[in-house]
Amino acid sequence: MQKKVAITGMGIISSIGLSVEENFQSLISKKSGISNLENIQTRHASEIKVGEIKITNQELQQLLNLHEENTFTRTGLLGAYAAKKAVESAGIDDINEVRTGLISSTSVAGMDFTEKHYKKYEEHPEYQKYIQSHDAGDSSNKIANYLDLKGFVTTISTACSSAANAIMLGASMIENGYLDRVIVGGTDALSKFTINGFKTLMILSDTYNTPFDNDRKGLNLGEAAAYLVLESNEVIKKSNKKVLAYVAGYGNANDAFHQTASSENGEGAYLAMKQAFEKASILPDQIDYINVHGTATPNNDLSEGRAMSRIFNKVPKFSSTKAFTGHTLAAAAAIEAVYSVLALQNNTIFPNLNFKTPMEELNIVPETEVVQTEINHVLSNSFGFGGNCSTLIFSKS
Amino acid sequence: MKNCYINGIGNVSIQSVDFDLFESEITEIQILNKAQQPSYKDLIAPAMSRRMAKGVKMGIYAANKALFNAKMVDPQAIIVGTGLGCIEDSEKFLDAIIENDEQFLTPTAFIQSTHNTVAAQIALHLHCKAYNFTYVNGANSFESALFDAFMQLKHFNKENILIGGVDEIAPYTFSMYEMIGKVKQSGEEVNFKNPQTKGIALAEGATFFALSNNKTNNSYAEVLDVMLFNAFKDDEATEINNFLAKNNLSVADLDVVFFGVNADAHQQEFYNRMNVVLNEIPQGYYQHISGSYDTASAFGLKVAAEIIQKQELPKAVQYNNIEPNKIEKVLMINQFNNTDFSFVLLSKC
Numbered sequence: 125m126q127k128k129v130a131i132t133g134m135g136i137i138s139s140i141g142l143s144v145e146e147n148f149q150s151l152i153s154k155k156s157g158i159s160n161l162e163n164i165q166t167r168h169a170s171e172i173k174v175g176e177i178k179i180t181n182q183e184l185q186q187l188l189n190l191h192e193e194n195t196f197t198r199t200g201l202l203g204a205y206a207a208k209k210a211v212e213s214a215g216i217d218d219i220n221e222v223r224t225g226l227i228s229s230t231s232v233a234g235m236d237f238t239e240k241h242y243k244k245y246e247e248h249p250e251y252q253k254y255i256q257s258h259d260a261g262d263s264s265n266k267i268a269n270y271l272d273l274k275g276f277v278t279t280i281s282t283a284c285s286s287a288a289n290a291i292m293l294g295a296s297m298i299e300n301g302y303l304d305r306v307i308v309g310g311t312d313a314l315s316k317f318t319i320n321g322f323k324t325l326m327i328l329s330d331t332y333n334t335p336f337d338n339d340r341k342g343l344n345l346g347e348a349a350a351y352l353v354l355e356s357n358e359v360i361k362k363s364n365k366k367v368l369a370y371v372a373g374y375g376n377a378n379d380a381f382h383q384t385a386s387s388e389n390g391e392g393a394y395l396a397m398k399q400a401f402e403k404a405s406i407l408p409d410q411i412d413y414i415n416v417h418g419t420a421t422p423n424n425d426l427s428e429g430r431a432m433s434r435i436f437n438k439v440p441k442f443s444s445t446k447a448f449t450g451h452t453l454a455a456a457a458a459i460e461a462v463y464s465v466l467a468l469q470n471n472t473i474f475p476n477l478n479f480k481t482p483m484e485e486l487n488i489v490p491e492t493e494v495v496q497t498e499i500n501h502v503l504s505n506s507f508g509f510g511g512n513c514s515t516l517i518f519s520k521s
Numbered sequence: 522m523k524n525c526y527i528n529g530i531g532n533v534s535i536q537s538v539d540f541d542l543f544e545s546e547i548t549e550i551q552i553l554n555k556a557q558q559p560s561y562k563d564l565i566a567p568a569m570s571r572r573m574a575k576g577v578k579m580g581i582y583a584a585n586k587a588l589f590n591a592k593m594v595d596p597q598a599i600i601v602g603t604g605l606g607c608i609e610d611s612e613k614f615l616d617a618i619i620e621n622d623e624q625f626l627t628p629t630a631f632i633q634s635t636h637n638t639v640a641a642q643i644a645l646h647l648h649c650k651a652y653n654f655t656y657v658n659g660a661n662s663f664e665s666a667l668f669d670a671f672m673q674l675k676h677f678n679k680e681n682i683l684i685g686g687v688d689e690i691a692p693y694t695f696s697m698y699e700m701i702g703k704v705k706q707s708g709e710e711v712n713f714k715n716p717q718t719k720g721i722a723l724a725e726g727a728t729f730f731a732l733s734n735n736k737t738n739n740s741y742a743e744v745l746d747v748m749l750f751n752a753f754k755d756d757e758a759t760e761i762n763n764f765l766a767k768n769n770l771s772v773a774d775l776d777v778v779f780f781g782v783n784a785d786a787h788q789q790e791f792y793n794r795m796n797v798v799l800n801e802i803p804q805g806y807y808q809h810i811s812g813s814y815d816t817a818s819a820f821g822l823k824v825a826a827e828i829i830q831k832q833e834l835p836k837a838v839q840y841n842n843i844e845p846n847k848i849e850k851v852l853m854i855n856q857f858n859n860t861d862f863s864f865v866l867l868s869k870c
Contacts, residue, residue, distance in 0.1 A: 166623060167622065167623045226751075238615070242619065242693075243693070246696075252700055255701050256701065256703070259604060259605065260657035261662065261861065265751055265860055269751075269752075274754045276748075276749060276750055277749075278665040278749065279656065279658040279662075280657070281635075281636035281655050281656075282636075282637045282653070283636075296672060297672070299676075302672065317615065317631075320631070321631035324628040325628050377652070377653075378651065378653040381645075383632055383638070383641060383645070384628075509637070510640065510641025512641070
């Protein structure tokens with residue numbers, strides 16, 4: 125069994141950029157992607173801010189060269205775009221040359237189309253071709269077909285921790301010899317369904333989200349997709365490929381506290397981080413940067429902060445990048461994995477925007493400026509409804 | 522290397538609550554088949570039960586039965602496969618958005634519509650802080666969960682794992698399926714052996730398994746291998762032979778093969794091609810008992826595990842006319858609409 129798994133490619137599309145490079149430039153120039161909502165009709169448009177990608181579905185279809193008759197929903201379009209970029213960046217010509225898999229994740233799936241046509245399918249047979257696109261698995265199959273991939277394909281949906289679990293499963297499969305190469309990540313589009321859902325839970329901010337700030341008012345929803353290419357040591361040896369970074373550790377635990385709220389002491393988060401350290405065989409004080417989940421909801425940041433204070437003697441430098449991108453749900457851990465790799469490659473910590481006042485309950489403060497420092501290990505947290513807590517550790521190549 | 526045994530099974534299906542494969546009459550399949558709901562009052566407080574999604578209730582019930590059956594108390598992972606999750610609540614929330622023009626909404630339906638609700642509610646119910654995953658990949662959602670558990674038991678420090686497949690029916694989803702011919706039209710015959718019309722006979726249910734690397738007196742069968750894929754790279758015969766060869770077996774070693782036939786004339790073509798490769802092997806089927814839904818193959822695994830334990834292939838599940846003389850190696854083959862393929866290989870233990 126190999127101990128750590130190489131990352132050889134990355135692709136991303138988010139509200140701060142259509143490529144890895146554009147995302148990096150936005151991060152180091154403090155350029156947030158949070159804006160007013162444009163592409164979705166909702167009566168809440170004026171009360172919320174979102175991390176919206178300002179490209180229409182038609183434009184995405186053109187970028188992907190899709191046939192007019194395609195049945196991609198926005199989730200699938202964003203996913204196919206990012207996955208293709210990841211495969212290209214890994215320098216893969218023949219995708220089926222070695223045993224290659226796709227592990228995608230989504231929570232919205234085809235809901236962005238279903239909600240538009242719901243109850244109108246009978247009068248509008250022309251929309252009926254989208255009925256089968258509702259299923260989460262449909263987006264993954266479409267992405268796989270778009271990449272011409274034939275092999276292991278599955279989809280994970282553990283709410284906002286989904287993509288972390290996709291990366292974890294992919295790494296486990298490479299370590300244990302089930303695959304030679306796997307494309308892992310997640311995709312979620314903005315939808316009226318999630319906007320209204322989070323609204324009823326009263327955790328949407330009416331202004332720019334402020335992670336880890338004492339006066340935080342809630343999250344901004346975002347949309348994004350990102351994928352990593354993971355390859356076995358054997359494949360890398362053969363191809364002499366450049367390794368961007370390694371997946372060195374991971375942990376998954378359940379808070380088992382409440383369906384939508386995190387426990388006060390962050391037990392699930394604590395357990396996930398603890399497992400990740402054990403798996404990576406490193407000590408907490410070796411972590412140089414934490415890309416926190418940091419959704420800017422009162423509950424998440426307090427619970428996560430407490431878990432960090434419990435597991436670290438001295439909490440390392442940390443920041444939430446959600447003030448840049450919004451909370452991109454099932455894609456969040458994938459875009460933050462890309463940011464974690466960028467942090468390692470560039471020895472750079474990205475700023476936690478919009479932070480003013482430290483939280484009363486805790487003695488920790490996020491980094492608010494771009495920081496250049498030696499970074500060897502990055503920890504990334506992702507937590508979801510249903511108590512799903514996941515931690516990934518990325519290490520320098 | 523450690524093994525993966527099926528030590529306990531729990532189920533809610535469209536058949537009677539105390540359905541026994543070897544004893545009970547099979548309720549004849551219709552185009553729309555709702556699960557027979559057991560009494561939940563011993564497991565779930567009535568006030569909670571009223572608000573709980575059907576999928577959650579079926580899942581908690583089947584999970585508890587599986588654990589009890591295996592005398593397992595401490596699963597180190599809960600892994601669930603579901604095609605659509607609690608789709609009834611997705612519909613409820615969408616209905617409310619449309620009817621009330623996005624006003625006066627309450628969160629319950631939204632919360633339950635999240636795909637991982639069943640796995641999460643089981644974790645809450647069992648106070649289980651362990652590894653918790655939900656797979657949502659159409660017809661091999663359950664096999665994804667089974668594969669993950671298989672890998673966790675073999676390679677990770679886990680001894681006991683709870684897995685399951687669960688899906689529920691929702692009214693508008695059914696009518697959408699009618700529009701596109703995914704389900705049979707009213708009045709059409711549901712024929713599994715010689716289907717003449719396209720479309721499936723939709724159903725719902727939950728089937729859970731307590732898996733362990735410890736063999737017990739109650740062990741039903743051993744899971745030898747699991748493979749899932751979106752498309753065949755080679756022709757079907759080659760892929761099956763390769764899969765079996767990886768396990769030091771050949772087609773001739775198979776005692777029974779289970780097909781996920783679903784009474785859809787279009788999809789039957791795949792099984793016709795499978796039949797060419799496997800026409801000398803005793804064949805079984807199960808969706809005439811469970812009905813068809815994304816995770817019906819979890820019910821299929823229950824049937825296969827039970828016939829291995831009992832060493833008897835009842836007439837009611839025989840698909841061809843070949844009788845097995847022993848039941849040691851069993852292969853399960855499933856797909857939907859020519860994707861979401863899976864092979865599951867089982868052995869007597």
